[in-house]
Amino acid sequence: QKEVEQDPGPLSVPEGAIVSLNCTYSNSAFQYFMWYRQYSRKGPELLMYTYSSGNKEDGRFTAQVDKSSKYISLFIRDSQPSDSATYLCAMNTGFQKLVFGTGTRLLVSP
Amino acid sequence: EPEVTQTPSHQVTQMGQEVILRCVPISNHLYFYWYRQILGQKVEFLVSFYNNEISEKSEIFDDQFSVERPDGSNFTLKIRSTKLEDSAMYFCASSDQVNEQFFGPGTRLTVL
Numbered sequence: 746q747k748e749v750e751q752d753p754g755p756l757s758v759p760e761g762a763i764v765s766l767n768c769t770y771s772n773s774a775f776q777y778f779m780w781y782r783q784y785s786r787k788g789p790e791l792l793m794y795t796y797s798s799g800n801k802e803d804g805r806f807t808a809q810v811d812k813s814s815k816y817i818s819l820f821i822r823d824s825q826p827s828d829s830a831t832y833l834c835a836m837n838t839g840f841q842k843l844v845f846g847t848g849t850r851l852l853v854s855p
Numbered sequence: 856e857p858e859v860t861q862t863p864s865h866q867v868t869q870m871g872q873e874v875i876l877r878c879v880p881i882s883n884h885l886y887f888y889w890y891r892q893i894l895g896q897k898v899e900f901l902v903s904f905y906n907n908e909i910s911e912k913s914e915i916f917d918d919q920f921s922v923e924r925p926d927g928s929n930f931t932l933k934i935r936s937t938k939l940e941d942s943a944m945y946f947c948a949s950s951d952q953v954n955e956q957f958f959g960p961g962t963r964l965t966v967l
Contacts, residue, residue: 777954788859788946788958789898796954833898841886841903842911843956848897 751846764821768834859959878947
């Protein structure tokens, strides 16, 4: 079983839709959860950072962590064509190494 | 806004040659990292560096790889004898807290 699993997509939605992106993980020691956005051939850009279970909101983005189910989500409200990118989940135990999912490619059409 | 920078953006080299990838982390950050991403694959951890020494490394980071912080601003990754399979995007990252890691734009390494 992979440590972090993420559907590679692509996920295609119309502009204005609510987008739901998800990851599951197997290592119950993971405590810190991050979402990055990556445009083609660019570096990952940190969007959201959460610790343990619960929700965190930042503008149009909401991150959810359910540690009991080992499941994390990123919601994007009012999606825009500029949100078209690959979204990476990443996590660690509180030490330094980040473990990444494969990324979900999101396409938002005008 | 402070950002991580990397040079060069693209490096082409012949198999067996040495390459040095350079990074300037965010100035007040204390933790530095290298990751790589082979085309179409996930981002993979290589090494972390703190207080002038390696704090963690992956099994990818073998004797062909080394890291150095030669001065107060640069952080380098050296590959001594490149192989075809070293072709990838290499990302430098830095953090002041342990877990908010900020990534640079990457260096695309092509080994011929």
